[in-house]
Amino acid sequence: MRIWKTALLSLTATIGLSASPALSADKVTASIAADLNNPGPRIEPEIQGQFAEHLGRGIYEGIWVGEDSPIPNTNGYRNDVLAALKELKVPMIRWPGGCFADEYNWRDGIGPRSERPSRINTHWGGVIDDNRFGTHEFLNYSEMVGAENYVAGNMGSGSPREMAEWLEYMTGSKPTTLVKERQANGRQKPWKVKYFGVGNESWGCGGNMRPEYSADLHRRYATFVKPQPGEKIIKVASGANVDDYNFTDVLMREAAGQMDAISIHYYTFVNDWDHKGNATGGDRKEWASTLSNALRMEELISKHSAVMDKYDPEKRVGLYVDEWGTWYNQEKGSTPGFLYQQNTLRDAEVAALTLNIFHRHTDRVKLAAIAQMVNVLQAMILTDGDKMLRTPTYHVFDMYKPFQGATPLPLTINSPRYVEGDKDLPMVDASLARGTDGKLYLALVNLSPDQSVQLATGLKGTATGQILTGPKLDTHNTFDAPNTITPAAFSTKPGRDGTLTFDLPSKSVVVVAIS
Ligand code: AHR
Numbered sequence: 268m269r270i271w272k273t274a275l276l277s278l279t280a281t282i283g284l285s286a287s288p289a290l291s292a293d294k295v296t297a298s299i300a301a302d303l304n305n306p307g308p309r310i311e312p313e314i315q316g317q318f319a320e321h322l323g324r325g326i327y328e329g330i331w332v333g334e335d336s337p338i339p340n341t342n343g344y345r346n347d348v349l350a351a352l353k354e355l356k357v358p359m360i361r362w363p364g365g366c367f368a369d370e371y372n373w374r375d376g377i378g379p380r381s382e383r384p385s386r387i388n389t390h391w392g393g394v395i396d397d398n399r400f401g402t403h404e405f406l407n408y409s410e411m412v413g414a415e416n417y418v419a420g421n422m423g424s425g426s427p428r429e430m431a432e433w434l435e436y437m438t439g440s441k442p443t444t445l446v447k448e449r450q451a452n453g454r455q456k457p458w459k460v461k462y463f464g465v466g467n468e469s470w471g472c473g474g475n476m477r478p479e480y481s482a483d484l485h486r487r488y489a490t491f492v493k494p495q496p497g498e499k500i501i502k503v504a505s506g507a508n509v510d511d512y513n514f515t516d517v518l519m520r521e522a523a524g525q526m527d528a529i530s531i532h533y534y535t536f537v538n539d540w541d542h543k544g545n546a547t548g549g550d551r552k553e554w555a556s557t558l559s560n561a562l563r564m565e566e567l568i569s570k571h572s573a574v575m576d577k578y579d580p581e582k583r584v585g586l587y588v589d590e591w592g593t594w595y596n597q598e599k600g601s602t603p604g605f606l607y608q609q610n611t612l613r614d615a616e617v618a619a620l621t622l623n624i625f626h627r628h629t630d631r632v633k634l635a636a637i638a639q640m641v642n643v644l645q646a647m648i649l650t651d652g653d654k655m656l657r658t659p660t661y662h663v664f665d666m667y668k669p670f671q672g673a674t675p676l677p678l679t680i681n682s683p684r685y686v687e688g689d690k691d692l693p694m695v696d697a698s699l700a701r702g703t704d705g706k707l708y709l710a711l712v713n714l715s716p717d718q719s720v721q722l723a724t725g726l727k728g729t730a731t732g733q734i735l736t737g738p739k740l741d742t743h744n745t746f747d748a749p750n751t752i753t754p755a756a757f758s759t760k761p762g763r764d765g766t767l768t769f770d771l772p773s774k775s776v777v778v779v780a781i782s
Pocket of ligand 1: 320364366367467468532590644
């Protein structure tokens with residue numbers, strides 16, 4: 268049975284036992300208290316990074332359609348998706364996988380496209396990948412989008428030599444045979460590769476390794492990930508799945524000196540891996556369990572960070588959440604193994620809650636990559652042939668752009684609870700930061716499916732920004748109605764005491780600038 272715990276809190280508040288949030292007949296109140304004098308480490312723009320794997324229609328159709336396609340394109344890259352990603356200021360793209368990375372031979376994806384070999388994509392649908400999209404196509408695309416690149420290397424089935432030669436091919440400046448080959452293939456000057464992943468999910472699809480073996484292999488492979496003189500490549504170790512703290516412990520103990528960052532992967536299901544649930548049509552119970560699972564990210568980051576603190580108290584090694592997002596049963600009728608799913612207001616809340624969590628952990632979390640950018644899992648963008656739509660998740664990332672590079676400011680959140688069956692969640696989540704333009708930015712999430720909240724902030728000024736909400740828990744965009752859910756203008760003026768109070772509608776995400 269669902270109850271409003273707030274009712275109890277309200278009673279205690281009215282009899283003066285605490286300053287807990289209060290409930291009146293139709294209004295629930297909450298408050299935040301900001302500490303403007305204790306800024307945290309910068310919110311690295313890469314926290315809003317994206318993941319693009321050779322999976323389903325993520326690369327082929329989603330990004331790449333080829334020069335001869337009737338879909339309007341620039342050098343083979345579809346124009347509509349490119350423009351939408353540029354608008355989003357995507358800070359970083361991770362490629363080519365995922366599981367795909369540990370079967371990928373980079374040499375398959377260079378040279379004339381018509382001569383590239385065809386291979387089976389064994390992980391994702393068993394379809395043929397003819398390697399039309401390879402190293403040049405990816406690195407050039409990152410440049411066109413204006414994003415940093417994150418290349419995931421093959422530690423599972425490739426050799427250290429292959430890894431080293433790939434890097435030389437991409438970044439070399441002296442006229443070696445490999446550099447001349449790159450130049451003959453159309454790229455004169457070297458690319459800058461900022462992040463290099465030493466394998467992916469070595470505990471699973473990347474080799475089913477024990478942490479001890481994975482740590483040893485990381486040490487070996489990372490030795491051959493060599494930056495050009497005077498340059499730096501950030502080496503990312505393939506880290507833990509979800510709450511495997513021992514994996515982080517062993518890798519940090521044995522190999523922290525050979526890495527700049529370690530990854531964790533965490534996906535949000537409606538229930539669990541065996542009961543993923545559907546993207547649309549869920550009830551309040553599924554709404555609450557999905558959001559509750561998303562909030563688990565806070566605990567995971569805190570506990571992995573605590574393990575890292577044992578070996579790296581200076582916090583030199585970053586914790587990269589380089590795969591996260593919702594993972595549902597794929598849409599009926601879509602190709603098996605393509606992980607194509609719709610994206611609703613619920614995904615928007617998951618995205619906002621997760622970004623808020625990252626803002627609270629900027630001491631360790633310096634990069635994250637939502638899975639995945641186009642047409643796969645919790646995507647920014649969905650396409651159907653020549654049609655394209657922006658998902659609610661896209662709109663959240665768009666609203667959160669001012670947080671890229673901003674300085675987070677600690678908040679104490681005094682929120683009533685939203686209780687649904689055995690799920691007990693805060694009704695309001697928030698994060699605050701000073702943007703690079705000097706303005707204060709406040710992000711607010713109302714997790715309740717039906718209760719509006721009046722939120723006192725104590726912050727002075729006028730708030731202007733956007734709200735994302737919809738009439739139903741699964742409000743979403745379709746190719747016939749691509750603007751069913753889009754952000755609307757939202758503003759609040761100060762009250763008589765000069766401070767800002769927000770009326771937050773149920774199931775909403777708000778981002779405002781305060782000036
Ligand atoms: O994002 C889909 C898959 O999830 C990735 O390939 C893999 O790394 C993870 O298990």
